[in-house]
Amino acid sequence: MFNQGGLSLEQAPPISVVLRFFVTASIFGILLGIFLIVDGLGLSSSLTGNKSVLITHILALGVMASFMLGSLFQMLPVIAGVVIAMPTQKATVVHLLFVVGLFIQLYAFADSSIPLLYFLASAYLGIGLLYALYLMLKELIQIKDHSSSSKGMIFSLVSFLLTIILGIYLLLSLGGYLDGLLFLRVKEIHYSFALFGWISLLIISVSFQVIEMFYVTPKYPIWMSTYLTMGIFTLLFFKSMAIFMAFEFQFITVILTVLFMLYAGTTIHRLYRRKRPTSDATVWFWRLGMGLFITSMLITLLDVFTEINLEVKMFSYLAFIGFVLSIIFAMTYKIVPFLTWFHLSNQGYIEAPMMHDIVHPKTVKKHFYIHGTMLISFGFSLFFDLIFFDLLSAVLLLLSFGWLLYNLIFAIKKYHYTQKYTERFEW
Amino acid sequence: MDKIFLDAREMEHPEPLQSSLFHLKSMSDEAYLYMLNIRKPVPLLEIAKEKGFFSLVVQDSNEIWHILISKNSEIRLEELLDV
Numbered sequence: 435m436f437n438q439g440g441l442s443l444e445q446a447p448p449i450s451v452v453l454r455f456f457v458t459a460s461i462f463g464i465l466l467g468i469f470l471i472v473d474g475l476g477l478s479s480s481l482t483g484n485k486s487v488l489i490t491h492i493l494a495l496g497v498m499a500s501f502m503l504g505s506l507f508q509m510l511p512v513i514a515g516v517v518i519a520m521p522t523q524k525a526t527v528v529h530l531l532f533v534v535g536l537f538i539q540l541y542a543f544a545d546s547s548i549p550l551l552y553f554l555a556s557a558y559l560g561i562g563l564l565y566a567l568y569l570m571l572k573e574l575i576q577i578k579d580h581s582s583s584s585k586g587m588i589f590s591l592v593s594f595l596l597t598i599i600l601g602i603y604l605l606l607s608l609g610g611y612l613d614g615l616l617f618l619r620v621k622e623i624h625y626s627f628a629l630f631g632w633i634s635l636l637i638i639s640v641s642f643q644v645i646e647m648f649y650v651t652p653k654y655p656i657w658m659s660t661y662l663t664m665g666i667f668t669l670l671f672f673k674s675m676a677i678f679m680a681f682e683f684q685f686i687t688v689i690l691t692v693l694f695m696l697y698a699g700t701t702i703h704r705l706y707r708r709k710r711p712t713s714d715a716t717v718w719f720w721r722l723g724m725g726l727f728i729t730s731m732l733i734t735l736l737d738v739f740t741e742i743n744l745e746v747k748m749f750s751y752l753a754f755i756g757f758v759l760s761i762i763f764a765m766t767y768k769i770v771p772f773l774t775w776f777h778l779s780n781q782g783y784i785e786a787p788m789m790h791d792i793v794h795p796k797t798v799k800k801h802f803y804i805h806g807t808m809l810i811s812f813g814f815s816l817f818f819d820l821i822f823f824d825l826l827s828a829v830l831l832l833l834s835f836g837w838l839l840y841n842l843i844f845a846i847k848k849y850h851y852t853q854k855y856t857e858r859f860e861w
Numbered sequence: 862m863d864k865i866f867l868d869a870r871e872m873e874h875p876e877p878l879q880s881s882l883f884h885l886k887s888m889s890d891e892a893y894l895y896m897l898n899i900r901k902p903v904p905l906l907e908i909a910k911e912k913g914f915f916s917l918v919v920q921d922s923n924e925i926w927h928i929l930i931s932k933n934s935e936i937r938l939e940e941l942l943d944v
Contacts, residue, residue, distance in 0.1 A: 644874075647874045647900070648873055648874045649873060650871055650872070650873050709871045710871050710872075710873065712873075772874075772875050775875075775879070776875070776878075779879075779882060780908060784886075788879070789875070789879075859886065
């Protein structure tokens with residue numbers, strides 16, 4: 435669905451390759467909601483001890499990595515212009531290893547008394563994710579004429595590669611298979627590459643292409659689209675070196691946060707300069723996401739210069755999560771209707787439903803309201819120690835991912851219904 | 862000769878693709894699609910080629926892409942180009 439290499443019928447992976455990861459992500463989101471409800475905890479009280487690690491990995495791997503894998507299986511063959519042979523089989527291998535590995539990892543975090551679980555988690559997750567990265571990076575580095583997006587994706591995926599390798603070290607240390615002398619430093623680098631490298635760089639790279647194309651906006655400044663992702667990756671590398679050698683690195687944090695805020699501000703500005711400004715909830719998601727990104731980075735920046743209390747720091751993490759989820763929802767509600775229509779249309783179904791028939795804009799707006807209310811509720815739960823906000827936040831989280839899953843299932847059913855009951859046209 | 866004109870310069874993705882495929886599916890041998898766009902519509906061109914259509918793509922000095930597509934090979938698209 436992206437313009438550089440084009441989406442030909444041969445290159446487009448089957449729709450099931452993408453949707454299996456999106457459905458998986460929604461289910462993990464629902465499971466997280468259930469976990470928070472059952473546990474009777476909100477964000478404020480759960481971000482301590484193993485629970486915080488548990489929640490972080492359900493979100494980062496279960497939700498975010500699942501969406502990322504699905505999106506990349508779709509986008510990379512297009513951007514690279516090279517076909518990933520047998521995408522269904524390869525996606526199935528990655529998906530199985532990933533899901534099994536993640537469940538084992540979560541179980542290990544919940545019950546840390548069984549060392550073997552850490553080993554199995556690192557093996558399943560490691561092999562699954564490294565295999566996916568191999569498939570993707572292999573195609574990406576072969577591109578001769580890189581766009582700002584394809585280049586940024588390489589930096590993002592290399593960051594993800596480092597995140598995984600460091601994660602394996604952490605898991606094996608927790609299981610007692612390694613001495614773990616560098617555990618705390620590696621953990622900090624692991625989080626740094628995951629949040630600022632893999633996730634943020636991926637969103638930035640994708641936005642360079644989709645913001646202009648989806649919403650007909652002016653282009654990003656050339657210096658930004660050309661150098662930003664490389665600059666951020668380089669800074670992250672130096673920051674990691676500094677952490678590893680126990681050097682001072684706060685000045686790098688300052689530059690990073692300023693760059694991220696500059697990017698997010700530019701994106702909001704671009705969205706306000708759309709040539710055809712229509713009421714579109716995916717734009718709301720983008721604006722909200724970028725606003726939250728600025729909020730999170732601003733708090734991180736202030737934290738360098740002044741003492742910030744725990745609640746505000748937690749609010750910064752919440753804003754970052756809100757930023758990522760907002761962009762995920764914005765992208766999903768563009769990708770799913772398009773792919774459903776595109777595949778059906780090119781299979782020759784005359785009555786292929788249009789994008790609005792697959793996911794109606796009002797449906798997306800409803801999700802935006804649920805998502806926004808959820809974030810506000812989580813915000814209140816940080817500052818007011820009331821069980822009401824904890825439970826409300828958890829219920830809204832459950833509702834948010836339940837709503838997304840419902841829309842995905844609706845699209846899948848529409849796809850199969852059209853294939854089964856409508857006339858095919860040979861043209 | 863029936864000209865089907867489609868100005869996609871301010872259309873949001875994937876409206877240009879949707880609209881142009883709609884026209885191609887019902888195109889007669891006497892018609893051709895003339896589309897203006899701000900980027901080269903690679904997916905459309907690949908689909909058109911796969912389905913046996915003929916196309917001509919030219920970018921003018923204002924960086925606007927002119928895309929002409931017909932079903933009939935006897936239509937001389939280069940003569941219909943308005944650059």
